[in-house]
Amino acid sequence: MGEPRPERADARRNRLRVLEAAERLFTEHGVKNVSLDAIAAEAGVGKGTVFRRFGDRAGLAVALLDEREQELQAKIISGPPPLGPGTSPVLRVTAFLDAYLDLLDRHVALFMDSENASDGARYRIGSYHLWHRHLSHLIESARPDLDADYTAHVLLAPLAADLHNALREQGYELDRMKAGLRAVATGLLST
Amino acid sequence: MGEPRPERADARRNRLRVLEAAERLFTEHGVKNVSLDAIAAEAGVGKGTVFRRFGDRAGLAVALLDEREQELQAKIISGPPPLGPGTSPVLRVTAFLDAYLDLLDRHVALFMDSENASDGARYRIGSYHLWHRHLSHLIESARPDLDADYTAHVLLAPLAADLHNALREQGYELDRMKAGLRAVATGLLST
């Protein structure tokens, strides 16, 4: 692709202002009680600016989650086992599922926003692809007879934010989900 | 609960009109190109009427899907095997997953509407509970050592409409999903 023009100073300033304002308002009033109008006002910019930079509500949520997800991505790619390389595929899969559930649980509301976009935003954003590739490789090496690509989607499906939220609301404990998913993954990937 | 007062004549008339109008407009213009205003107008009723009867957009979609889902429910409860009783739990699970994928594939757009409601509508509606109970019982009898309740949610998760839609858009064939899910279910439930 073309040369990556440097970000203009005012653009950068406003991007940071919006993210800050969003984080502040979200933690103060709850994610779904905050309108994008309000965020724009709090950031001292116009509504159009918010939308041009982030596309839509989901895009803003993705941007806010980005940092946290990148931490996890780094640990997976080059961190110590069991998340990083250096142990069996099955252990790496279960370690990933555990870690993702922790992340998800800490930021459910934001994840719901980032996934609930009108049309399946979750499956188009970069991080989903990364999680998917990761699982897909691990599954491939543990069970070459399975359709690794599809099975990876299956293992990611229970990590959907709205399911997590619904289960939490009906009293499920995080540890129960971790144990359950671990059982599924090991049952599935151990010959 | 109290005595179920009979549905008033005008209420029934309008309910049917709205469902008819919705079905007509949805098939003609595509689900997401039809506003509830338009449906109300086509049905010859006010907007308020639509909302009072169906709650919101998702509720209307649920009502439209209801008939089709009840067919499947009937086959599961009292139809011939492998969907109905009379064969092994594992076979019944895979038969259910196949049948649900068929249903989902035929009505993706409508399912997306019914599930995409602001706040996890999918997990609150009656039919989800029924599918969940069904799978939960089958899992319990196939593998008493698993957390059947949670594992049932896990098996239902890949049936989410937005995932199905995303995979279809990126070229997945229905048969590939069926095969993949069958492999997961049998791998998981066979000791």
Place this chain on the structure above:
DNA sequence: GTCTTTAGCGGACTACAGTCCGTCTTATGG
């Protein structure tokens, strides 16, 4: 048939997501 209660009706209203385009800022080359 008329009266009363009960519940449905429907359109004006609010609030929010997302778009559009004229205006203004920034970076760069002369």
Place this chain on the structure above:
DNA sequence: CCATAAGACGGACTGTAGTCCGCTAAAGAC
């Protein structure tokens, strides 16, 4: 330092989901 083009800014505008409440029609009592 100034001119100029690339592109960001922002607020008015549009379309839609969902609410509210005064009005109206149905069903039963007498």
